[in-house]
Amino acid sequence: MWRCGIGCIAIAESLMSLPATIHTSVGQSLIGKVSRLFNNSVTDVLNELLQNARRADASRIEIDVVDDDGRSILVVRDDGSGVADPAKLVTLGDSGWNEATQHREDPAGMGVFSVAGRPVEIRSRARGTDNGWRVVIAPEAWESGAPLAIESWAVDAGTELRIGMPDAWGKDLAAAAVNAARHYPLPVLFKGEELKRSDFLAGAVRVEDWEGCRIGVFLERGHIPSSYPRINFHGLTVCCPMPSVSEVETSECWHVRVDIIDAPALQLVLPARKEMVQNAALDHLREAAERAIFRAIAHHGRHRLAHAQWLRARELGIDLSEAEPWLPAWIPRTADGNSLAVGERVVDRPMILFPDAEPPIEQCAARVLRSGEILGGALVREVSAFAGYRWYDLVPRISALSFRIEAEGEIHRYEEGLALPDTMQSGTVAAIMLDVFISPSGTPDESASSRSFPADVLIAPDDGWSADLDETLILLAPGCSVDPNDLADLLEASCFCASDDVDNDSWQTQQRYFLVQARQIANTLLRGEDAAILERIRDIVHEEIRWLIPAGRRVSMVAGDGQIDLAFVDEAAAPSD
Numbered sequence: 001m002w003r004c005g006i007g008c009i010a011i012a013e014s015l016m017s018l019p020a021t022i023h024t025s026v027g028q029s030l031i032g033k034v035s036r037l038f039n040n041s042v043t044d045v046l047n048e049l050l051q052n053a054r055r056a057d058a059s060r061i062e063i064d065v066v067d068d069d070g071r072s073i074l075v076v077r078d079d080g081s082g083v084a085d086p087a088k089l090v091t092l093g094d095s096g097w098n099e100a101t102q103h104r105e106d107p108a109g110m111g112v113f114s115v116a117g118r119p120v121e122i123r124s125r126a127r128g129t130d131n132g133w134r135v136v137i138a139p140e141a142w143e144s145g146a147p148l149a150i151e152s153w154a155v156d157a158g159t160e161l162r163i164g165m166p167d168a169w170g171k172d173l174a175a176a177a178v179n180a181a182r183h184y185p186l187p188v189l190f191k192g193e194e195l196k197r198s199d200f201l202a203g204a205v206r207v208e209d210w211e212g213c214r215i216g217v218f219l220e221r222g223h224i225p226s227s228y229p230r231i232n233f234h235g236l237t238v239c240c241p242m243p244s245v246s247e248v249e250t251s252e253c254w255h256v257r258v259d260i261i262d263a264p265a266l267q268l269v270l271p272a273r274k275e276m277v278q279n280a281a282l283d284h285l286r287e288a289a290e291r292a293i294f295r296a297i298a299h300h301g302r303h304r305l306a307h308a309q310w311l312r313a314r315e316l317g318i319d320l321s322e323a324e325p326w327l328p329a330w331i332p333r334t335a336d337g338n339s340l341a342v343g344e345r346v347v348d349r350p351m352i353l354f355p356d357a358e359p360p361i362e363q364c365a366a367r368v369l370r371s372g373e374i375l376g377g378a379l380v381r382e383v384s385a386f387a388g389y390r391w392y393d394l395v396p397r398i399s400a401l402s403f404r405i406e407a408e409g410e411i412h413r414y415e416e417g418l419a420l421p422d423t424m425q426s427g428t429v430a431a432i433m434l435d436v437f438i439s440p441s442g443t444p445d446e447s448a449s450s451r452s453f454p455a456d457v458l459i460a461p462d463d464g465w466s467a468d469l470d471e472t473l474i475l476l477a478p479g480c481s482v483d484p485n486d487l488a489d490l491l492e493a494s495c496f497c498a499s500d501d502v503d504n505d506s507w508q509t510q511q512r513y514f515l516v517q518a519r520q521i522a523n524t525l526l527r528g529e530d531a532a533i534l535e536r537i538r539d540i541v542h543e544e545i546r547w548l549i550p551a552g553r554r555v556s557m558v559a560g561d562g563q564i565d566l567a568f569v570d571e572a573a574a575p576s577d
Contacts, residue, residue: 040117042074042169044272046180047236048114049076049161050188051273054234056080058158060187063177065165072170077160082126086135086150089122112161113271116142119164123155132156183259184235200232200259206296210288212263217296221251231258231276233268240276243290245297247304248385249328249342254297256289287316294318307388325391327380330354330372332362335497343381350377352438353397358416360459360494365401367490368434368453375438375451393441399448400437403458405475406430414460426474426525432458456480457487459494469495469517474525484535487522488515 046063053061058080066073083089089112112122119139125132134153141148165173174190181188181195188195201207201216208215224244229237244255260266265281268274276282294313297303297320304323305313313320329343333356352375357365372379377396386392402415407429414420432455437448457480462471472495476482482490496514498507505513516539523532549555554569 039272041176042165042172043176043179045074045114045163046076046176047273048112050180050184050186050235052112053078053080053159054184054186056082056159058186060189062189064191065173066162072165074163074165074169074173075160076163077158079156079158082129082132082157082159083124084126084129086122086124086133089124090135090137090148113142115161115163118166121162122159123153123162124159125153125155125157127157180235182235183232183237200237201257204257206292206299208288208292208295210285210292212261213266213285213288214259214261215285215289215292216257216259217292218255218257219252219296219300220255222253224253224255230256231260233260233273236268236273238268238273238275240282243286243293245290245293245305245309248306248323248383250304254293256292258285258289291316291318294320306385307392308385310389322389322391323386325389327351327353327383327386327392327395330379330381332366332493333359334363334493335359335495346378346380351380351395352377353382353395354379355382355398355401357401360461361401361403361414361416363490363494364403364455364458365434367457368455369436374453375436396438396440398436399439400435402435403455404433404435404452405458406432407475414458419462420460420473424473424475426472426521428476428478428480430478432456432475432477457482457490459491461495469514469521474521476525480526482526484519484522484526487526488518491518491522 050061053076056078058078060079062075062077064075064077066075117139120137121134122137123132123134132153132155133150134155135148135150137148140146177188177190178195181190181197183200184197188197201214203218204216205219206217208217226241227239230240230242231238242256242258244253246253263281263285265279266285267277267279267281269277290312294316295318297305297313298318302324303320305320307323310320310323324347326345326347329346331343352372354362354372369375369379375398380395382397383392400415402413402418405412405414405420407424409430412420412424434453434455436451436453438451439448454477456477458473458475460473460475462468469491472491474487474491492511492515496511496518498504498510504510516536519539520532520536523535527535556567556569558565
């Protein structure tokens with residue numbers, strides 16, 4: 001038999017006391033917090049009041065500053081429909097707008113509360129009526145809920161707000177007025193002068209109408225910052241992530257701006273209306289913006305879109321031609337910053353793709369392959385974003401590249417990810433060969449052909465990318481004719497990578513120290529140790545001492561065993577040039 005104790009009885013009584021239904025409501029305590037709904041800036045005030053004036057069918061708005069016994073008063077007046085019921089104006093959440101306006105724009109009934117906490121006088125007369133009215137709201141009255149006296153007032157049809165200005169508004173007012181008017185659909189006068197207005201979509205390369213919006217497509221250079229306003233709601237501009245498309249290896253970006261005309265489903269976050277509500281309507285707008293961008297690109301006639309973007313356009317129903325069939329000429333990369341130099345366009349002639357490799361491999365291979373004509377085509381940089389286009393997939397490509405070294409009767413191989421033996425020393429070896437494997441196209445089942453070419457220099461850092469030169473192998477083929485300065489430059493391109501650690505010297509200082517060491521090593525390998533020492537001394541004298549010698553004079557130096565003897569040379573005894 002089931003038994004119910006005292007605890008069960010208490011639970012049952014508690015359940016019986018719960019209400020059967022509940023409903024959402026706004027607590028009365030909210031009125032005590034209205035001064036915190038907005039940030040109390042003059043920008044917010046002007047934006048809200050201008051939007052109210054537009055909804056009231058005003059034909060113009062006037063903004064002015066008047067003096068009242070030494071106090072600055074901001075005056076904002078419109079010639080709109082006016083306010084018939086003063087209570088509606090100061091009732092939080094009760095907009096008082098007609099049903100059509102409420103459906104089209106979702107007014108929140110909070111606009112006048114942008115001036116909450118400030119001394120405000122409101123004057124208004126509704127169109128079609130003979131009597132106007134006035135109310136004065138003290139700063140503390142906004143949150144106290146105290147009765148506000150309404151008095152009759154002679155005023156033209158429309159609404160006027162007279163707001164006590166804090167000092168901070170004075171320096172911001174002119175700029176705030178200019179910004180509020182810039183894309184506003186009605187004339188705005190500031191201190192009697194009409195402010196300049198412009199179309200939010202001015203400069204667009206294409207404009208499309210979409211479900212109560214105008215979508216403008218722009219083509220501009222550089223990155224578009226997230227602070228860039230993308231949406232205009234009757235003069236109120238907001239930032240909102242929208243689609244953009246950048247073509248491969250270009251500095252230009254396709255992006256959109258949206259002018260909202262009559263789109264009730266696109267809503268702004270209340271009360272300040274500084275961002276869009278993330279809803280299904282905004283998702284649909286973004287997709288429409290994407291289509292508009294791709295249609296603009298199609299109208300443009302040519303493009304360099306990545307294959308994935310091209311597929312996305314097709315998914316959205318926009319058929320584009322393939323990207324222009326050209327590729328940048330291959331230029332070997334350098335170790336510093338892993339930077340890629342952009343070569344000239346290669347078009348309408350045979351091409352061979354060169355895949356990205358470590359800088360030493362690319363630099364040394366470049367000495368052999370040069371332009372690539374010995375392989376049957378111009379070497380071009382691999383652009384993986386184009387993989388999938390038919391023309392790109394048919395371009396022959398280097399599928400593998402390695403160096404084969406013969407030293408002391410043994411064969412060693414050096415390639416990306418494969419190091420040489422620790423026992424190998426810098427210097428001349430029996431032979432260096434560059435082995436190149438070429439696939440006829442990007443199709444994986446096609447066999448690659450191989451070609452071999454003699455190389456004169458191979459630089460092999462210990463870590464395969466950049467390293468201390470003391471840990472870098474420098475191998476020379478017999479009869480190598482490379483100049484010491486050229487070898488030093490090759491070492492710099494292959495191995496020098498400046499550190500951005502705050503404890504290190506500047507880039508220029510690091511590079512100078514590296515080149516000094518590189519020239520020392522190059523001279524030692526190619527000319528011998530004595531020549532390298534003399535060349536180093538000559539460099540030091542040239543950089544650090546030469547400028548101390550007076551013009552027209554000569555100095556002789558004898559140094560050794562820790563001593564240095566210097567003397568000016570008698571001009572008569574000096575050898576003639």
